[in-house]
Amino acid sequence: MIERELTVSNRLGLHARATAKLVQLLSAYRSTTTLTAKGREVNAKSIMGVMLLAAGQGTQVKLRCEGEDEAATVEAVCALFERRFDEDS
Amino acid sequence: MRQEFKGLGASRGSALGRARVRLPHALEVAEEHIPESQVEAERARLQRAIDTVRTEMHALRQRLHGALAHEIGEFLDLHALLLDDPELLQGLDTLIRTGRYTADYALRLQRDRIAAVFAGMDDPYLRSRIDDIDQVVGRIHAALHSRENGASGVAGEILITDNVAPAELAQLQAQGVVAIVTAAGSTLSHSAILARSLHLPLVVGMPGVLLRVNDGDALVVDGGSGLVVVEPGPQDLRAHRGREREYIRERKELHRLRREPTRTVDGIDINLYANAESREDVAEAHALGATGIGLYRTEFLFLQRAELPDEEEQFRAYRDVVLGMSGRPVTIRTLDLGADKADRTGLVLRDEPNPALGLRGVRLSLARSALLETQLRALLRASGYGPLRILVPMVTSREEIREVRSQMKRIARELRTQGHEIADHVPLGAMIEVPAAAIALPGFIGSIDFLSIGTNDLVQYLLAADRNNEALSDLYTPLHPAVLRLLRDVIRLAHARRKPVAMCGEMAGDALYAPLLLALGLTEFSLHPGTLLELRRVIRECDLTALRGRLPLLMRARDRAGIEAWIESHRPNA
Numbered sequence: 293m294i295e296r297e298l299t300v301s302n303r304l305g306l307h308a309r310a311t312a313k314l315v316q317l318l319s320a321y322r323s324t325t326t327l328t329a330k331g332r333e334v335n336a337k338s339i340m341g342v343m344l345l346a347a348g349q350g351t352q353v354k355l356r357c358e359g360e361d362e363a364a365t366v367e368a369v370c371a372l373f374e375r376r377f378d379e380d381s
Numbered sequence: 382m383r384q385e386f387k388g389l390g391a392s393r394g395s396a397l398g399r400a401r402v403r404l405p406h407a408l409e410v411a412e413e414h415i416p417e418s419q420v421e422a423e424r425a426r427l428q429r430a431i432d433t434v435r436t437e438m439h440a441l442r443q444r445l446h447g448a449l450a451h452e453i454g455e456f457l458d459l460h461a462l463l464l465d466d467p468e469l470l471q472g473l474d475t476l477i478r479t480g481r482y483t484a485d486y487a488l489r490l491q492r493d494r495i496a497a498v499f500a501g502m503d504d505p506y507l508r509s510r511i512d513d514i515d516q517v518v519g520r521i522h523a524a525l526h527s528r529e530n531g532a533s534g535v536a537g538e539i540l541i542t543d544n545v546a547p548a549e550l551a552q553l554q555a556q557g558v559v560a561i562v563t564a565a566g567s568t569l570s571h572s573a574i575l576a577r578s579l580h581l582p583l584v585v586g587m588p589g590v591l592l593r594v595n596d597g598d599a600l601v602v603d604g605g606s607g608l609v610v611v612e613p614g615p616q617d618l619r620a621h622r623g624r625e626r627e628y629i630r631e632r633k634e635l636h637r638l639r640r641e642p643t644r645t646v647d648g649i650d651i652n653l654y655a656n657a658e659s660r661e662d663v664a665e666a667h668a669l670g671a672t673g674i675g676l677y678r679t680e681f682l683f684l685q686r687a688e689l690p691d692e693e694e695q696f697r698a699y700r701d702v703v704l705g706m707s708g709r710p711v712t713i714r715t716l717d718l719g720a721d722k723a724d725r726t727g728l729v730l731r732d733e734p735n736p737a738l739g740l741r742g743v744r745l746s747l748a749r750s751a752l753l754e755t756q757l758r759a760l761l762r763a764s765g766y767g768p769l770r771i772l773v774p775m776v777t778s779r780e781e782i783r784e785v786r787s788q789m790k791r792i793a794r795e796l797r798t799q800g801h802e803i804a805d806h807v808p809l810g811a812m813i814e815v816p817a818a819a820i821a822l823p824g825f826i827g828s829i830d831f832l833s834i835g836t837n838d839l840v841q842y843l844l845a846a847d848r849n850n851e852a853l854s855d856l857y858t859p860l861h862p863a864v865l866r867l868l869r870d871v872i873r874l875a876h877a878r879r880k881p882v883a884m885c886g887e888m889a890g891d892a893l894y895a896p897l898l899l900a901l902g903l904t905e906f907s908l909h910p911g912t913l914l915e916l917r918r919v920i921r922e923c924d925l926t927a928l929r930g931r932l933p934l935l936m937r938a939r940d941r942a943g944i945e946a947w948i949e950s951h952r953p954n955a
Binding site for chain 2: 304305306307308309312316335339340341343344346348
């Protein structure tokens with residue numbers, strides 16, 4: 293299992309479009325992946341779950357990955373967060 | 382008993398059908414339990430409804446085109462993902478299996494639980510995203526009911542609702558909805574623009590319509606005049622059929638307009654150029670009698686690929702556009718990439734804190750001089766095949782345009798020495814899409830040969846309202862006195878200095894804005910070929926002299942409502 297602390301740095305936070313990107317990205321990986329913020333843990337492959345975190349800009353989230361491709365999964369998710377979800381302006 | 386109501390006609394066309402009233406949060410479902418023996422059947426019913434919605438959304442995605450297609454497509458993709466969401470599906474399944482609720486009530490309960498969490502969010506933008514959930518839940522709900530009634534969706538129905546989101550419109554049309562009437566809304570909203578491009582009749586601004594019309598009422602809706610008749614009589618039906626015939630005649634007429642000039646009632650010729658980014662667009666523009674290509678985007682050569690296009694590849698692409706227009710002028714824009722566009726070439730910096738204010742457009746071209754050089758060489762070589770103009774995006778200062786021009790001169794000399802035949806003069810123009818360029822124009826208009834106003838970015842920067850942020854969709858509008866003033870000044874100055882000025886943003890392509898733009902002095906429009914004939918038709922009904930005379934009244938409007946009122950009173954065919 294791998295854990296990482298991440299910061300939501302895109303301007304609109306984990307809103308629908310950013311969440312959709314995350315879920316689409318994760319659909320290519322087999323690991324069980326969760327995000328935890330504000331004491332709530334959700335399935336990172338659920339757009340609804342992630343949106344319910346209400347993680348606005350600046351929120352700290354904990355990423356947890358478990359499975360055969362966990363290293364690659366973590367790397368891909370971290371890169372997406374660093375790219376600020378490729379968000380338009 | 383016959384009743385008649387008047388709203389604002391937002392998208393033309395006449396429709397006859399039964400009303401389907403959608404109350405806000407339309408899930409007014411009673412709590413209902415099912416016996417254990419029906420649980421499996423109920424789960425299957427829900428699954429069928431979800432599958433139906435998924436198929437519909439997929440079909441819809443394929444049909445989208447035009448100005449808002451990209452934006453709408455993103456929302457459809459998002460909604461499609463929600464349909465597969467493990468949390469949503471498991472939650473519903475548990476409610477049906479262990480709570481023994483009907484699928485309808487499970488849907489409502491699940492929606493309310495989610496809504497409660499959203500309602501508690503601090504961030505107003507995130508809080509408003511319950512709309513996405515509501516739209517998807519609403520669709521599943523509708524699909525559940527069409528199965529139950531054995532009816533084929535809502536075909537032939539007229540939707541009566543509080544408001545309608547752009548992302549829903551194409552879906553509703555695909556389901557067979559023949560017209561929409563909303564209590565709120567504006568004729569100039571994104572939804573209205575999209576309804577017009579879908580040719581779906583829409584009447585907006587009828588407060589109280591939800592109370593006055595009942596489910597199942599027979600209605601006649603005229604999206605042109607905004608007239609809605611409940612329980613229509615023989616005369617109303619005749620009027621409806623007359624309008625239908627008129628509409629068919631108009632479509633034919635529109636087709637005939639391919640060969641007609643774009644001339645106003647008082648005999649002034651207006652230039653309609655086409656925006657294009659593919660061979661098909663260029664062929665269509667040619668067939669529709671466009672004055673030329675007003676904006677040819679070159680980004681597609683650079684996007685979705687891992688290596689940069691070389692000079693030969695670019696040259697062939699630009700030459701084909703020039704040849705494709707057989708002598709009519711072609712304006713090609715230099716690379717307009719920025720961090721807001723995904724690319725795989727690695728050209729764009731990914732970690733810019735604010736990409737809209739970052740290294741994009743001409744800034745990127747100047748920062749990567751080899752890139753600009755290759756593109757200019759290809760463009761200048763293509764200029765040997767017909768009239769070509771070069772347009773530079775995101776210009777904010779005289780220095781940027783001077784830098785591009787000096788490179789152009791140097792490259793032209795080199796190309797001639799190498800034996801290439803290139804045009805004696807290739808006009809160089811600037812996109813006016815940053816307020817600084819518009820305001821400082823008197824200082825650098827002497828350095829450019831022509832201008833093209835990019836309203837999409839100009840409005841965004843002038844009003845400090847991100848056009849991709851739905852929370853600001855009311856703020857992001859060209860109908861702001863500051864926008865009109867700036868447009869008037871830019872057009873006026875260009876005319877005084879005898880420099881051609883066109884508009885290539887989305888504003889130029891919507892027929893509703895045409896009288897306003899003509900009043901502001903615009904005589905060159907560049908727009909998607911798909912809307913060219915419609916704009917030609919409207920311009921042929923406009924009296925330019927009269928509209929110019931009404932400019933002072935327009936400029937006295939102090940807010941959006943005042944500007945909308947002006948547009949409303951100058952609608953052709955109103």
